[in-house]
Amino acid sequence: MQRFFQHKYYLTIGVLLLSGIVLPGCVRGQLGKDNSEQYYNGMVVCAYPDAAKAGLDILKKGGNAVDAAVAVHFALAVTLPEAGNIGGGGFMVYRSAKGQTNTLDFREKAPAAASINMYLDSAGNVIPNMSLATHQASGVPGSVDGMIEAHKKYGKLKWAELVEPAIKLARDGFKITKRLANDLNRNANDFKARNPNKKYLLKDTRWQEGDILVQDDLANTLQLISDKGRDGFYDGDIADKIVAEMQTGKGMITRQDLKNYHSVWRKPLTGAYKGYKIITMPPPSSGGVALLQLLHSVEPYPLKQWGFNKDSTVQVMVEAERRVYADRSKYLGDPDFYKVPVDSLLKPAYIASRIKNFSWDAATPSNTIQPGSFAGYESDQTTHYSIVDKEGNAVAVTTTLNGSFGSKIFVGGAGFLLNNEMDDFSAKPGVPNMFGLIGGKANSIQPGKRMLSSMTPTIVEKDGKLFMVVGTPGGSTIITSVFQTILDVIDFNKSMQSAVNAKRFHHQWLPDVIEAEKDALDSLTIDKLTKKGYKIKVGGGIGRVDAILVTKWGYYQGGADPRGDDTKLGW
Missing domain, CATH: 1.10.246.130 (Gamma-glutamyltranspeptidase, large (L) subunit, C-terminal domain)
Known part of the structure; x- marks a missing residue:
């Protein structure tokens, strides 16, 4: 990639650009304060370097913005475990190069067994941490279905090709950053306390920058999603593992809840x-x-x-x-x-x-x-990614587990974290959630309902043209x-x-x-x-x-x- 030269060359370059002359190299420097790089064939901006590379590689293979979004989403589920996910949900805003727009709601849903007062004690008071740190805190995940529906409607490349980068990152491992190492160390005691007999994201010594994080069970789960699509998550072996995990902690998600989940355009x-x-x-x-x-x-x-x-x-x-x-x-x-x-x-x-x-x-x-x-x-x-492809199709996706690492409870044998999105409902009118937000009847808990976000x-x-993608x-x-x-x-x-x-x-x-x-x-x-x-x-x-x-x-x-x-x- 080539960066523009310093200020004395800016005038000449500006004239060339305005004249429509294309300079060699794949990067164009910004004529502005921070000398940022600019690109004309596509761009991915997301929360982890390996996930950004996964998305860019898909664009270079001829994939469009939605293809790249699928690759980034699953790669973030591997490299950004505190927020990237297959056990959570989110929202996508889409704009085609021709200006057609759509939004996809793959927000989690309350299980069928959920009820309006489920987090209240006999005196009507909110039970501390029940909506945050237990199996009852999890809504029915929407991320996998959301990516499948987005790809079905707008994708170009084959599904398996988009999931493959995440499988490789999980199976072969990736170098963790200093920030991720600190996050893993800081949450290690909670992982141990909430996951008896599980070793996910744990090691005998403290994590250090540059350590390789391998996640074999997560790789196997992603492989099933790659091979079987929706059925690789909402049915079969992974569905069985989710339900088994629920049963270890009085969780509510059933096979029927998983079968009934569908994202909405x-x-x-x-x-x-x-x-x-x-x-x-x-x-x-x-x-x-x-x-x-x-x-x-x-x-x-x-x-x-x-x-x-x-x-x-x-x-x-x-x-x-x-x-x-x-x-x-x-x-x-x-x-x-x-x-x-x-x-x-x-x-x-x-x-x-x-x-x-x-x-x-x-x-x-x-x-x-x-x-x-x-x-x-x-x-x-939560995490957000913005993507634009060569044709100008654009995607803005925000996705979440709610709290950092969600409920911090892993699905045994499947290697992914459960969300604690039920806290985004109003457990009781006037009582704030973990973010201090107040809610009432509109956001009360009901079976099958999506929590406010x-x-x-x-x-x-x-002027009718793409200007910004943000989140x-x-x-x-x-x-x-x-x-x-x-x-x-x-x-x-x-x-x-x-x-x-x-x-x-x-x-x-x-x-x-x-x-x-x-x-x-x-x-x-x-x-x-x-x-x-x-x-x-x-x-x-x-x-x-x-x-x-x-x-x-x-x-x-x-x-x-x-x-x-x-x-x-x-x-």
Whole structure:
């Protein structure tokens, strides 16, 4: 790959590019601040280097963006065990090179034996950790079915060819990064406690950077999925192993639950922001509705004039977030079980009425903000990958086990982790989940229901052409991280990598505090906001955004989040 020369050559190169002359080499340098590489044949940005390579190799073999997504997904199940998965679920937003769009909901479902009060004791109180660290915490997995349905509808290459890279990574092993070594060491005691007589992700000594992680049982499971497709997971030997594992800990998933699981194609949510078209995920993701509400809330304000992360910019964004998360608590849930008032939530007049009543002089206390009302209406660990192929087909996928390493319970003999997605339901109205999010009737537990999510895979168009593919993990911070990344590019003219690198902040109504990364807000901004009554908590990283931008020259510019092992590869 070839990088452009330094600044004195930029003018000449710019003239050549604008003249349509193609320079030799497969990499094109960015004419911008961070000198990022750009590509024109395709790009993969995801959370682990080996998974990114798996996806890029598929693109180079003639596969399209969906083919590459399948390869990346299964490779992440091997290389990113805290979030990549076959035992979890997620969402896909798809846009073809011709502008056709679709979304795939492969979110987990509550088992048939689930019930509204299943996590409450006899006094009606939530039983600690039952929805997080037990066999009862797992919803019926959707990832395998989701990948199969995506490939069936849009894939080009043979299914087995797409699963093969993951099988090889699991059987031959791969070198682990320092971050993964630290994560494995930090969770070793939980793995031991929750998995008697199992040795998955464990070794006699501490994991070190560069150690080879081999996962034979997972390789065998992936081989069955490769050979038999859906039946290799939801039926036969693996289904038997899942049910047997459930029975060891009073889990609820049965063979019938597995047989009945199917992902769902849903109509994308679309909206506009300053001339850009936003294509995002509908419920049971809350992310799409919330993102469009946030963008519409701040659109009338001169954010660029005020400046990136300055006090007025932060204030209007926080006040929008406060109101949007309040709405989320009441109105968002699985549309197959609950009438979600999407149209009402996205009406411009409603959004304007919600944001207009804040004061520039003082913070609005969250205890004075309630979900809005409409006439006639009755009432953290995840991963994301963005892919664009040579033709311009684009995929944004966010997938999860919920908590880091899910429930930390492995399926014996199959080598994969179970999710703890049942915690994303509202165990009891008004009681926060692990991310501090409040919910109610719309997100109550029911058999076969999909739990609410914050995942926000999103594609952005400009003038009818692909502009951006974006998403992130981060629990409740997913929505605000995607929101800020889009603003950073559109309003603050940042390159894709600069937008991904940019320090972030977050507010979610309750608790009533602005969480900010270190150095996200300067001392003057903090002082001004504090004097207005805003509570600011400075902490660790927020989100791990992986995104792709299409430049005005038509090249792909990646943004891989430095907060993790995230990697961008293209050709």
